[in-house]
Amino acid sequence: MARITAGVTTSHIPLIGRVIDTGETETPYWKPVFDGYDFTKRWIEKEQPDVVFLVYNDHATAFDMRMIPTFAIGCAEEFPPADEGYGPRPVPVVEGAPELAWHIAQSVIEQDFDLTIINEMAVDHGLTVPLSLVFGQPDAWPCRIIPFPVNVVVYPVPSGRRCFKLGKAIRTAIESFDEDLNVQVWGTGGMSHQLQGTRAGLINQEWDKRFLDRLADNPEELAEIPHVEYIREAGSEGIELVMWLIMRGALGDKVKELHRHYHVPASNTAVGHMVLEAVD
Amino acid sequence: MALFKPYADIPGTTVFDADMARKGYHLNQFCMSLMKEENRQRFRADERAYVDEWPMTEAQKQAVLDRDYTRMIANGGNVYFLSKLFASDGKTFVHAAASMTGMPEDEYKEMMLRGGRSPEGNRYIGEKK
Numbered sequence A: 001m002a003r004i005t006a007g008v009t010t011s012h013i014p015l016i017g018r019v020i021d022t023g024e025t026e027t028p029y030w031k032p033v034f035d036g037y038d039f040t041k042r043w044i045e046k047e048q049p050d051v052v053f054l055v056y057n058d059h060a061t062a063f064d065m066r067m068i069p070t071f072a073i074g075c076a077e078e079f080p081p082a083d084e085g086y087g088p089r090p091v092p093v094v095e096g097a098p099e100l101a102w103h104i105a106q107s108v109i110e111q112d113f114d115l116t117i118i119n120e121m122a123v124d125h126g127l128t129v130p131l132s133l134v135f136g137q138p139d140a141w142p143c144r145i146i147p148f149p150v151n152v153v154v155y156p157v158p159s160g161r162r163c164f165k166l167g168k169a170i171r172t173a174i175e176s177f178d179e180d181l182n183v184q185v186w187g188t189g190g191m192s193h194q195l196q197g198t199r200a201g202l203i204n205q206e207w208d209k210r211f212l213d214r215l216a217d218n219p220e221e222l223a224e225i226p227h228v229e230y231i232r233e234a235g236s237e238g239i240e241l242v243m244w245l246i247m248r249g250a251l252g253d254k255v256k257e258l259h260r261h262y263h264v265p266a267s268n269t270a271v272g273h274m275v276l277e278a279v280d
Numbered sequence B: 001m002a003l004f005k006p007y008a009d010i011p012g013t014t015v016f017d018a019d020m021a022r023k024g025y026h027l028n029q030f031c032m033s034l035m036k037e038e039n040r041q042r043f044r045a046d047e048r049a050y051v052d053e054w055p056m057t058e059a060q061k062q063a064v065l066d067r068d069y070t071r072m073i074a075n076g077g078n079v080y081f082l083s084k085l086f087a088s089d090g091k092t093f094v095h096a097a098a099s100m101t102g103m104p105e106d107e108y109k110e111m112m113l114r115g116g117r118s119p120e121g122n123r124y125i126g127e128k129k
């Protein structure tokens, strides 16, 4: 049977992608951001997941205002990196896991979550930056990936509670798949940042750190945080953190924190990164 | 019944909610069109003619021509859509964000290096700093 073995959370700041692509990761500004991923790079080499279920949000790339799926699952054979206005990132094409993805779609929809099924989609920095941060710059990504875009751009966006419950449904789905697969679930985005208005540049280190403190052992409390608290405390774009709760819901009750990294600033944003191992 | 907006008391913040999404539809779709190189070229060649192809309000068109991101947001723009516009100008999120705060870009960057804008005094409209 397929097993969920671990979870990773990470920011997915677009500028980080550009810094990796242009080889500027060792500059004094960027080095502390990337150093926090050294552990994870070594760890994942040992773990060798077969599939990463990658929760992220599309930033007006594959979806525009014409269609706005709340939760969507990529079921295609492959997903090309998107051209976000600067030309596509020079990263490998993302190889999907269609059989597992369709299985998850069916199971999760039968558990009363309505997913949009996607068979053709370009993937933006929300998905490719986490891959680069963890896997570096290989010729091909070392595992298959199921993209899972969540709408956190156009309100109404899903609540943290809904995301947490969805994660649990995804766990049930993955664990009922017959093939013997090592699956990781990643939740990306955040942490505190605001990209608009006179309050732009807001960073709330105390709030972010309390969020990190509770992710492993007290996720139910995080799931109760209403939208307005994310916006007020973590900035209008801090709402991306609800996606971490999908990852956390998928990991089951008990997890062990293996690694934590927090750094301010990267561009406009607080970088948060955690590695959690599923225990039960 | 009106939409419940518990975030209306947060200063300096526009939440991209149903009302804003409706208002900004054509502005945001115009921005999306700049994902294509041929459209970027046509826009650069004659900005006024290009924005006139879109059923935007005059206020939206003028905000685009002026690169006034504060006014674009007030008229229903969303920053991820507006990013297609500033990307085609070769500008960054930091540039656009700084312009909305009224701070010079280097001052804004300096603030970020010092840990960003504190939430203290920035949670509620009218709150004492």
Ligand SMILES: [Fe+2]
Binding pocket: A012, A057, A059, A126, A189, A190, A240
């Ligand atoms: Fe994002």
